[in-house]
Amino acid sequence: xxxxxxxxxxxxxxxxxxxxxxxxxxxxxxxxxxxxxxxxxxxxxxxxxxxxxxxxxxxxxxxxxxxxxxxxxxxxxxxxxxxxxxxxxxxxxxxxxxxxxxxxxxxxxxxxxxxxxxxxxxxxxxxxxxxxxxxxxxxxxxxxxxxxxxxxxxxxxxx
Numbered sequence: 001x002x003x004x005x006x007x008x009x010x011x012x013x014x015x016x017x018x019x020x021x022x023x024x025x026x027x028x029x030x031x032x033x034x035x036x037x038x039x040x041x042x043x044x045x046x047x048x049x050x051x052x053x054x055x056x057x058x059x060x061x062x063x064x065x066x067x068x069x070x071x072x073x074x075x076x077x078x079x080x081x082x083x084x085x086x087x088x089x090x091x092x093x094x095x096x097x098x099x100x101x102x103x104x105x106x107x108x109x110x111x112x113x114x115x116x117x118x119x120x121x122x123x124x125x126x127x128x129x130x131x132x133x134x135x136x137x138x139x140x141x142x143x144x145x146x147x148x149x150x151x152x153x154x155x156x157x158x159x
Contacts, residue, residue, distance in 0.1 A: 005102050009034050009080040012042075014104050017057065017082035020044040028113070029057040031081035033065035033074060033098075040077065041065025057081065058089035062096050072159060073097045083110050086117045087124065 009032055016030030027045035034040065043060025047053055058081050065074055074096040079085075083105040085093060093101055107117055128135045150156055 006034070006037065006080075009039065009078075010082075010102055010104055012039065013057075013080045013082045016042060016044050020057075025049050026055075027057075027115070029081070029083055031058040031061035031079055033061050033077050033079055035065075035069070035074075035077040040068050054088065056086065056089050058085050059092050062092055062098075066096070075099065078102065083107075083115075086110075086115075087120045 013030045013032050016032070017028045020026045020030055021028050025044065026047060026049055029045040030043065032039045032042045041061045041064035043057045043062070043064055045057045046055040046060060058079060061079070061081075062074065065077060066072055075098075077096075077098055078100040079093055079098050080102045081089070081104070084103045084107045085101065086107075090101075110116070111118065123131050
């Protein structure tokens with residue numbers, strides 16, 4: 001359950017998103033990660049300048065916060081993002097174990113500006129072989145060996 005929302009953190013994310021557009025560095029998306037009422041990571045969309053399709057504002061903010069805190073889990077942190085997260089960023093928030101998400105613009109707002117995630121949600125509902133990029137499992141038994149080794153390892157760090 002998220003704590004009490006602080007609009008100033010969302011205003012910071014919106015400001016970063018606007019600045020990102022004005023400077024021509026990337027899309028109109030930015031995010032901040034907050035822990036104990038302090039920003040511990042910020043990120044803007046750098047997809048085009050970094051040639052990295054995963055470099056969304058939320059993902060960059062999660063990476064920055066994890067580096068700053070020296071951990072792969074951001075439990076106890078909250079995400080403030082200028083726009084409702086896309087499926088990838090939402091999944092990243094879950095993997096990071098964030099406590100809450102606050103967003104400004106909606107997915108419908110993003111779609112109006114040409115950033116429509118509805119296609120991705122539809123693709124996720126389809127059978128693997130019916131997707132636009134079909135996926136087929138190969139070498140499942142061989143691939144399982146890595147998981148078995150992980151399960152048997154005394155040195156693993158669970159996440």
